[in-house]
Amino acid sequence: MEGFVQAIEGTAINQWVLGSQWAWPIMEILHFMGLSMLLGSLLIIDLRMAGFFRKIDVGATHKMLPWVFIGFGINMTTGILFVMGDPARYTANIGFWWKMALVVVAGLNALWFWWKINPVMKTWEPHADTPALAKVIAWVSLGSWFGVLLLGRLIPYIGTG
């Protein structure tokens, strides 16, 4: 990790993030907007996939998927810039690593959805209950993303491992 930190410190991006008075707060604002988009759209998609809010057409919730990717894209970009700006702080923080592990869990869970649920979703009744596996995947998604949110917010308060 020390090699990683040394490789980043002094780079142009590192210097820009550290040197500009407004870079950090603007990135934080974008990160908060991104999380609202990501979690807002996922809440609706996943709660419906878990069998709640059956008035909502389950297939139509996927029209919100672009906002999942937009929110994730904003937060991945700003997130990488945070780490580039202050690599020593993040790599030494156990909360950051737990957060990244949960992002990986959420990603694998999304692949599981893509593999097992997405192909059969078209056959679902728009307002019916959902299969057990879909419910499991929905709850893993919500659990991991809200875990990511909490760990992210608490990074400043979690020890350095």
Add this chain to the structure above:
Amino acid sequence: MFEWLELTPVALWVGESLYGYPFMLGLHAVGLAIVVGIFAMRDMRLLGQFSGISYESIDGLRKLAWTGFAINAISGCFLFSSQATTFVVSTPFLLKIGMIFLAAVCAAIIQHRMHADAAKWDESGTAAVGSVRALAFVSLVLWMGAIISGRLVAYL
């Protein structure tokens, strides 16, 4: 009065205990994701996105959104108590509270209008009426403004 508030046992617990402040901050992030996330999706639906999701069905998420609002009103009061004298003179904080108040008024009017007319828009397949669309746009701007000013409380 704000000095007194900062010295109450609750405020001291939030401000000085090991877990008080992070616990309230964590709740505040969860509530933010719920209230801003759900209301933003509803606003975008009103602005013409996600056709196929009926207006009536997305209006059914209002209780969940207000639950997020309540989580943040409560955790926000705890967080405020610990630094009341600082927050009460902070321009971004006062702006944030003003925008949240206006956004809540917007949400109340929007759901009142949706309760009356959403089924009609769904049935006829038409877009929401212009005044409701305008409110949805204002609501989005206010929530984004609340996030911007809320973050700037820590910097200005």
